[in-house]
Amino acid sequence: MDTTVTTGTAESVWSGGSKNKPLGASYGKMMMWFFIVSDALTFSGFIAAYGFSRFKFADSWPIADEVFTHVPLFHGNYPMIYVAIMTFILIMSSVTMVLAVDAGHKLQKNRVIWYMFFTVIGGIIFLSSQAWEWATFIKGDFGAIETKGGRILQFVKADTGERAAIRDFATPLHEERVDHTNNKGVWFFGESTLPTYSVNEVVTGFKADSNILVRVENVNEDGHKIVLTRDESLKRLAGSKYVVEGANLIHNEYGSRLFADFFFFITGFHGFHVFSGVLINIIIFFNVIIGTYERRGHYEMVEKVGLYWHFVDLVWVFVFTFFYLV
């Protein structure tokens, strides 16, 4: 770009000229920054859309504390703990990245290699945690009933107020089930997988156990989900349509299905960024090992992927707040 005609003293300012750099950043670094800005706008579009849906269903949105309560290898109810650990892992790998950049400025090849290595490991641990969290979310916890109107009915124990799992009270009825087949369907694709219990079994079990009550999606003034009385519960259960176990894009036992859709979409898109970040970090890691940047005389490439990696961390800070905390 330095071949442009220069006139007078203000030479080649707009070609990023060597003396008078307007922004003091190289072409590559500036473009990385502008990519990050546009990517930040994409993410904020998703998160703002999440906010929109949440405001729309302000009084029936699932409570994140009740959804994400598991920690690998531990039984029991630990809301937030695991996400906090994931956040810490990602911040930690951001720190090793910035240490790698710092070592790069001092041209200390071996330190760059080690810090890049730890960064990649941190990224892989984060991705595995996210995969585990997705698996737990998809598998589900207690199960629920979906009504004809698309509402979710969950169950609680009347005496303790704890959640009741449908597997604990549903009565096995050994019913005959007629398979849906090609010649009977107008628009037949295939039989979907069946939940463990049928609606009938859950409702029969509910009638037999007087200690179970229905909890609806709406919250009361204190922000807790409303628990119905026994009579109201039975009335509401009359409209049962499906048994929902876990969550997918169509059904969600935790409440509003939009919650699951946004969860998959936003954390998935973020996880995809982490995944590509890990790949790029691995490429740079090997480039450092074979001495590409040593020969080039500077480690700016490490700094550029570092910017991307920190951006991924930055996005997670927002996802963490808006998905898990607020």
Added chain:
Amino acid sequence: MAHEHKLAIFRGRLKFKDNIQKIWGVLIFLSLVTLVEVVLGIYKPPILMKPLISAFEPGLAGSTMNFLLSPFIYLKPLNLIFIVLTIVKAYYIAWDFMHLRDEKKGLRRAIVWTPVFLISYLVFILLTEGSYIYDIYHSGFVKWNF
């Protein structure tokens, strides 16, 4: 790339000896903020769970406060705290980990103010629309339980 690092954070109140020390210092700060968030998120102090004033607060003081604080009054104070702490964390990640503190002012402003403006606009529009639809649902046009 500016090779000299600015080593002071908290508006110059905390100065570090070298860049590596600053990195660890910022990490400690970010971890503390995250810890505060998680503890508040688990215990949810009841005092922070109700909006500070209602939209129907009587009197001149009530209307003035409503007018001045209209973006915040419907938020639970706890959520406001979370959002502020998030922005604080984002600031230190961008300024110290992404070295924005060491960049020229022009680059920094181009990077920061463009999204800040666009995102505030988008969030304002979408959240206003979202609460409008919430009101519509609650004035009886849509039946939810059938």
